[in-house]
Amino acid sequence: MDAARRVGYPVVMKIVSPDILHKSDVGGIRLNLGDDDAVRANYVSLMQDIATKKPEAHLEGVLIEAMAPKGQEVIVGMRRDQNFGPLMMFGLGGIYVELFGDVAFRVAPLTRQDAADMIHQTRAGRLLTGFRGMPEADVDAVVDAILRLSKLALDFPQIEEIEINPLLVLPKGKGALALDGRVILQA
Known part of the structure; x- marks a missing residue:
């Protein structure tokens, strides 16, 4: 208590x-x-x-x-591929990531435009931009999160995998909150 x-x-x-x-x-x-x-x-x-x-x-x-405020749940992450290196991921998060499989991938390093393109190629991107009268979410905060994970993956090659799920995206200008996550290091 x-x-x-x-x-x-x-x-x-x-x-x-x-x-x-x-x-x-x-x-x-x-x-x-x-x-x-x-x-x-x-x-x-x-x-x-x-x-x-x-x-x-x-x-x-x-x-x-x-208790976190209301927002949109997305997933951001990285998996290290033996051939391509750090493979960045974005999509619908929470319980929906496995249900819908709405995920985009890019090879790091990423530019701001790469990260934004990942977001906008998914259904999650439509939700974040104010679908059907919903408030617009802080897409810039998601772009920043993807770019930071990309840099982390490049700076620390011993990281095999990073996943933030869910990343709670708040209304525009309010940021995002990592509600759960995991990091897997090379054995």
Whole structure:
């Protein structure tokens, strides 16, 4: 409860385990917890869900974070290809990345125009530009995130893979927030 009070309600609770890649698949995320009672009850149910759905997982604990504002979820990342080097990725994020497979790729290094083109060649790009009356999202923040990952991949060849999913894109001028991510280093 102390962590939730320090962060300030409402909060998000996430399982921390190196054995659980997709937390939502095993019930490892609880959203919009508004008070101590909700945190307590959801901790118990989260642990029960993990024990049922992924009993072999090594659990390191739970992470308590501030509930993020509303925005569009995208994925940005990099996979190192043996032939081409760092291959940058952008697409619909959260649970939708695997459902729709709406992803664009480019070989690093990237220019601002390359990153913008990646965004605009996807359905996610249409969502970010204010589809059907939705507010325009901060596309510049996504371009910046892609370019920073591209530079990181070039500067650190020992990184095999980076994934930020979801990257929550806020309204235009408000930036973006990395809500979850992973980095895989060469063995």
